Amino acid sequence: MTTSTLPIAQQFYQQVIQKYGWYSKYDTNENDYWFLEIIVGVKSKWIILQSQETDFKIAKTILSSRAMLVLQDEIAQEEAKPLQSLSEVFPTPLVIYDSYHDKTWKRFWEESSSSKPSVVGIDVEGNQKSPPVLVQIATNDYTILEVPQDKLSDNLIRLLEDDSITKVFCDNGAHKDKKCLGILSNNKNNNHNSDGHHENDNDDGKKNDDGMLDLTKPPVVDLEVLFGSLAGPVKAARGLSKIMAMCLGLPPSSSSGDGGVTKVLNVRIGKPKQASQRMKNVGRFALIEQGKRKPLKGLKDLNHKEKQYAALDAWCTLQTYHRLEELQWSNNQLTEPTMIMVLEENVEGNGGEGLQSTIRPGVISNEGTISVDKEEQDSKEWLLGENKRLLTLLQDKDKQLDDAQRRIVQLENQVKRLQAVPTTNKGFKPTGKKGGGRGGRGGGGRGNKNRKAASNQKQNQQQQQQQTN
Numbered sequence: 001m002t003t004s005t006l007p008i009a010q011q012f013y014q015q016v017i018q019k020y021g022w023y024s025k026y027d028t029n030e031n032d033y034w035f036l037e038i039i040v041g042v043k044s045k046w047i048i049l050q051s052q053e054t055d056f057k058i059a060k061t062i063l064s065s066r067a068m069l070v071l072q073d074e075i076a077q078e079e080a081k082p083l084q085s086l087s088e089v090f091p092t093p094l095v096i097y098d099s100y101h102d103k104t105w106k107r108f109w110e111e112s113s114s115s116k117p118s119v120v121g122i123d124v125e126g127n128q129k130s131p132p133v134l135v136q137i138a139t140n141d142y143t144i145l146e147v148p149q150d151k152l153s154d155n156l157i158r159l160l161e162d163d164s165i166t167k168v169f170c171d172n173g174a175h176k177d178k179k180c181l182g183i184l185s186n187n188k189n190n191n192h193n194s195d196g197h198h199e200n201d202n203d204d205g206k207k208n209d210d211g212m213l214d215l216t217k218p219p220v221v222d223l224e225v226l227f228g229s230l231a232g233p234v235k236a237a238r239g240l241s242k243i244m245a246m247c248l249g250l251p252p253s254s255s256s257g258d259g260g261v262t263k264v265l266n267v268r269i270g271k272p273k274q275a276s277q278r279m280k281n282v283g284r285f286a287l288i289e290q291g292k293r294k295p296l297k298g299l300k301d302l303n304h305k306e307k308q309y310a311a312l313d314a315w316c317t318l319q320t321y322h323r324l325e326e327l328q329w330s331n332n333q334l335t336e337p338t339m340i341m342v343l344e345e346n347v348e349g350n351g352g353e354g355l356q357s358t359i360r361p362g363v364i365s366n367e368g369t370i371s372v373d374k375e376e377q378d379s380k381e382w383l384l385g386e387n388k389r390l391l392t393l394l395q396d397k398d399k400q401l402d403d404a405q406r407r408i409v410q411l412e413n414q415v416k417r418l419q420a421v422p423t424t425n426k427g428f429k430p431t432g433k434k435g436g437g438r439g440g441r442g443g444g445g446r447g448n449k450n451r452k453a454a455s456n457q458k459q460n461q462q463q464q465q466q467q468t469n
Contacts, residue, residue, distance in 0.1 A: 012064035016071065020078050021242035023232025026060060034059030036067060039232045040074050041246050042327050047339040066343060081268045086241065086312050089269060094311045098299045099146030105155040108144070119166040120159070121318030125310055126289035127176040133285045133296065135181070136314035143311035147296045152181070166218040168321040172237040183220060184213070223320055230328060241269035244316055247323040261319050
């Protein structure tokens, strides 16, 4: 992580929570004390930091700074992972079929019932218009690309209306991919709350009268909503790259029979490093939907890289769903926090200033307050050892921070002193000393000539005096 001048709470959110796709939430307990809840990955670590502050700004600074230290091992693990794009993680070209080819949908619909796709991944390019510029439909074995001509094809409409086939998206909070395909209406009130459900949703996942769907279950699933229900909702969309890296970072079930990839990732997935390549990937589709470039007449108007880029997004959406579906039903996930750290005022040292930490097991009750099992507290001795380690770490980090701040002040003062020294060299003339300017080595300077003339004049005067004598 790079150094920053941002407030510590903002650094924590941007450089940790948002960067890695983790969950965090500030809330108050029954005593109006602020606490911070954090979930790392798919509940691989679940901690709660509780302050003794009722002032939100103060509590936010204290809790976020301590969270940076408590999570330093997890942060180091993430930073150690190489950053790769989706095409680098999955370099093998995908099999692509044109939606308007005669055999494409015949292959899709007429496959035997045992191998017929029960779930597909869908992605859209150019979703600001309806129909969109391009629609990608991925199965485990191949991907269908459709360039709509004024309207969606009959086969694509049939797929979207078939509730026996699960359609998986990875959309943002505005659900533009689904809306441009007619799955959700463009009603302003057609937004999901933080857990992805609408107040009037039915349990069967069907549409309600207002067109809303429960996007955590078939026939239409959104990875953003489903992942948020397992790992905690976030303010800004995590995006396919973060969700996929976290899901495929966990091993698949040995009994998996969905045909999905079994690869375990140990990378952070991001956009292509070069901005020019990122623009090539999405720029053409964006210009077409804005009317700044001619619309596509068919799939033949796209080159190989553009087809593979588009197909890969839909295929990765499907593979992420397969792994996430396993995690959803796994019994190995955490059901309660692994740690509760209470930050208390240190009245014994530093003149009553500073903080000390105590750790105890506990869970968040339904009302959002912290409840602690006293008997269990005594039985978990490892928490005491962890507390001691963290306290030592906090002291060492505080000392390092103080030393660094003093060094920064010293450097700033040194820079100011250097800036105050005059640096103008107007009127400077080189001397005739060896190695300096025109009078340097080789005897070619004006200083050397003057000295030679003076020496000759002195010799002439001595000769004249000798003749006179």
